Amino acid sequence: MLCIDFALFIPVYLFGIFASLLPGLHPNSIGALLNPWLSSWPDWPFMLVALLGIRIALQFLPSILVGTPAGETGLGMLPGARMMKEGRGLEALMICACAVVIATLAALALSPFLLPLFPSLFMIIKPWVGYLLVIASAVLICSEGEVKKAGYALLIFALAAALGLLTLNLTLLDPLFCLFVGFFTLPMLFSPHRLVKPRQKKTDSFPSVSLSLLPFIALGLCLGGLSDLLPGLSTPSQVAAIATLIVPLSAPAHYLALVASIEASHTAFAFSSAASAGVARVGVVAMAEQMTPISMQSLPVYLGTYALSVGIGAAALLILGRWLIPRWSKLDWPALSRLIGLYLILIILLNDGLLGLIVLACATLLGLLTLRLSVRRTHVMGALIGPAILNAFGLI
Amino acid sequence: MPCLDMMSMAFRGPIGKGPPFRAVRALSPVHLSFLILLLILIGLSLLILFPLSSAYSLTSPSGVWLMRDGQWAQVQGSLDRSTAKSGGLSFRLCEAAGGCVSIYAPEQMEGFSELASLRNGQPMRVWGEVSSAQYGARFIRAHRFELLANSELNP
Numbered sequence: 353m354l355c356i357d358f359a360l361f362i363p364v365y366l367f368g369i370f371a372s373l374l375p376g377l378h379p380n381s382i383g384a385l386l387n388p389w390l391s392s393w394p395d396w397p398f399m400l401v402a403l404l405g406i407r408i409a410l411q412f413l414p415s416i417l418v419g420t421p422a423g424e425t426g427l428g429m430l431p432g433a434r435m436m437k438e439g440r441g442l443e444a445l446m447i448c449a450c451a452v453v454i455a456t457l458a459a460l461a462l463s464p465f466l467l468p469l470f471p472s473l474f475m476i477i478k479p480w481v482g483y484l485l486v487i488a489s490a491v492l493i494c495s496e497g498e499v500k501k502a503g504y505a506l507l508i509f510a511l512a513a514a515l516g517l518l519t520l521n522l523t524l525l526d527p528l529f530c531l532f533v534g535f536f537t538l539p540m541l542f543s544p545h546r547l548v549k550p551r552q553k554k555t556d557s558f559p560s561v562s563l564s565l566l567p568f569i570a571l572g573l574c575l576g577g578l579s580d581l582l583p584g585l586s587t588p589s590q591v592a593a594i595a596t597l598i599v600p601l602s603a604p605a606h607y608l609a610l611v612a613s614i615e616a617s618h619t620a621f622a623f624s625s626a627a628s629a630g631v632a633r634v635g636v637v638a639m640a641e642q643m644t645p646i647s648m649q650s651l652p653v654y655l656g657t658y659a660l661s662v663g664i665g666a667a668a669l670l671i672l673g674r675w676l677i678p679r680w681s682k683l684d685w686p687a688l689s690r691l692i693g694l695y696l697i698l699i700i701l702l703n704d705g706l707l708g709l710i711v712l713a714c715a716t717l718l719g720l721l722t723l724r725l726s727v728r729r730t731h732v733m734g735a736l737i738g739p740a741i742l743n744a745f746g747l748i
Numbered sequence: 749m750p751c752l753d754m755m756s757m758a759f760r761g762p763i764g765k766g767p768p769f770r771a772v773r774a775l776s777p778v779h780l781s782f783l784i785l786l787l788i789l790i791g792l793s794l795l796i797l798f799p800l801s802s803a804y805s806l807t808s809p810s811g812v813w814l815m816r817d818g819q820w821a822q823v824q825g826s827l828d829r830s831t832a833k834s835g836g837l838s839f840r841l842c843e844a845a846g847g848c849v850s851i852y853a854p855e856q857m858e859g860f861s862e863l864a865s866l867r868n869g870q871p872m873r874v875w876g877e878v879s880s881a882q883y884g885a886r887f888i889r890a891h892r893f894e895l896l897a898n899s900e901l902n903p
Contacts, residue, residue: 394805394815450775453783460790560774643806645822650803656794663788670780 364399365661368406369668375414375696378526379403380635381703387639397640398657404636405661408456408616409669412448416441416673417680418692419537430536430729431604431611441680445673446558447605449666451569451612456662458573459620460655482744488597489737492730501727508722508731513738515718517748519711520739524704527711533696534715535732539723541689558670565609568599572613579614580621593736620658627651804875810847812886815878821888823849824873824896827866837864838887841874850887851876857890871896 371377383400390396412432419433435444493505512535519527579591592611599607619634626632626646637646637654644650700708715735722729742748804822807815815821823841828848830839836855842848851874853863866872872895876888 394807394819394821397805398803446775446777446780450780450783453780453787457783457787457790558777558780560776561780562774644803645806647804652794652798653803656791656798658791659787660791660795663784663791666780666784666787670777 360395360399361402361660364402365406365664368403368661368665369410369672371403372407372410372665373414373672375418375529375699377699378529378635379407380639381525383636383639384525391643394644397643398653400636400640401654401657402661404619404634405658406665406668408619409449409452409662409665410672411615412445412452412612413669413673413676416444416448417676419540431608433536433540434604435608436677436680441677442673443559443561443605444608445669445677446561447565447608448612449669450561450565451572451609452616452662453666454566454569455573455576455613455616456620456659458570459576459617460659462573463621463624482741485594485737485741485744488594489734489741492597496727501725504725505727505731508718508725508727509734509738511718511721512732512734515711515714516735517739517742519735522707522711524708524711526703526708530700530704530708530711531715531735533700534712534717535719535735536729537696538693538712538716539719541693558674562605565605568606568609569613571595571599572610573617575610576614576617576619577621579618580625593733594740596730596733597737616662620655623651623654623658808845808847809841809843809849810845812849812878812888815886817878817880819878820876820891821878822873822875823888824871825849826868827870827872828868830864830866830868832864836860841872841888850881850885851890852879852887853890853893858892863893866895871898 371379371382379400382403387396393399416432416436419436432444432448435441489509493509494502496502496505516531519531524530575591575595592614595610595614596607599610619637622632622634622637623646626637626641627648627650632638632641632646640646640654646654697709697712700712704711715732718732719729722732739748804820805815806822809823809825812821812823825841825843825848828840828842830837832838833852836857837853837860839851839853840848841851853860857863872893874888874890874893876890876892879887879889881887
């Protein structure tokens with residue numbers, strides 16, 4: 353029986369590795385597509401979780417290589433692509449793998465102790481969340497230095513907030529993917545002067561990662577847990593966007609560790625949250641819950657599947673990355689950029705139709721505007737922070 | 749150790765450098781290999797202790813025929829034709845589409861006395877283990893059950 357169980361995972365893992373390398377092909381989409389045929393297969397919910405676990409780790413590879421949005425936060429691409437441009441692609445991969453593995457191990461170990469603490473912690477913070485966000489956003493905008501640039505930053509922040517508010521209320525399959533591809537990926541791909549061939553530092557091994565990253569992984573662990581349990585606060589993407597106010601994007605290694613940790617722990621805590629509170633805030637976990645309820649009895653099976661898959665995903669991330677990254681600079685970048693751009697537009701059209709394309713176009717214009725005005729691209733995080741502020745004051 | 753060697757070679761990490769208990773100042777590829785291996789071992793251990801079949805799979809009465817022996821299932825339907833058996837009660841649970849599955853409820857099961865007094869057509873949900881009778885027919889050995897209102901029963 354056990355052999356049958358493990359044999360089932362092998363083709364799923366191979367498919368998962370392939371699917372995780374394609375941006376936009378999230379297990380949510382795979383689940384929605386295949387559920388009508390496979391939902392009566394008793395092991396299907398666990399196979400979906402296996403796909404999710406693989407993706408949690410492996411999604412950072414395309415994100416680092418081509419700057420596409422990754423996962424629930426969608427934000428790993430910012431520091432990842434930046435490190436790749438600086439020739440630190442292998443270091444970025446090592447940071448992602450460390451953060452994902454450590455955060456998953458910690459989340460598995462801490463779930464029973466942390467889950468009861470989060471609600472009381474939230475009750476203390478909740479009345480102050482709105483004010484804290486307004487002050488932090490003001491600091492972010494003023495940090496541009498010049499008055500004129502701060503004015504531009506405020507304009508970008510307000511426009512992004514309006515776009516975010518509209519987009520998050522649309523019935524799109526993956527609204528964040530549309531937004532972030534527009535804000536970051538397409539402007540980068542279609543600005544020829546920004547296309548730098550990311551020649552990597554000559555090294556034959558992965559560099560070691562400083563232990564100074566551990567506090568950021570720990571912070572990500574807490575934020576991942578908070579985003580699971582506190583619907584009033586926000587989604588992981590909003591939490592990660594808000595975290596840019598604490599951990600600046602100018603320290604890409606720290607921010608990458610934080611985002612990877614949020615991704616991994618948010619999903620690990622989602623299982624415990626579903627089992628204890630009946631709330632599943634991750635799409636695949638909610639889908640699996642509908643087929644095989646997540647109870648205290650089935651929780652170890654889900655967590656075991658998730659842990660195994662994240663481990664295999666992390667190993668695949670390092671092995672594939674080790675092979676791909678040194679070869680990446682030898683590719684024909686202008687042609688590759690056009691192909692990736694076309695693929696992203698097509699996947700958005702397939703996922704979210706014309707509405708998705710309209711959101712993508714608006715987000716791309718805003719992304720290009722930040723480049724034109726020479727202000728930091730972090731200000732487009734207003735798309736997530738703006739709705740979080742309104743939510744905190746009970747205005748939406 | 750061979751596993752570690754293989755992973756370390758894949759990552760080209762410097763395995764075996766330095767004394768084994770020096771203070772860790774940075775996470776090297778070897779440390780990461782250990783952590784990945786630990787995560788995989790935890791996952792495998794959980795799956796060995798709690799195999800996939802130990803979770804209740806949501807299925808329909810006719811879907812039970814596709815399940816393996818020993819797998820845990822959750823089915824819902826309407827009660828039909830209960831018969832007293834030695835040490836318990838046997839009844840059929842039928843879905844609106846007509847598919848039925850036999851359920852065996854042992855006397856020790858919680859709420860057994862209530863089950864024995866139920867009338868035909870009572871909607872209910874049953875959790876239990878899929879088993880095969882001597883002649884190959886599938887049935888569920890019930891662990892517990894829950895009575896439902898008519899409106900709660902999905903077609």
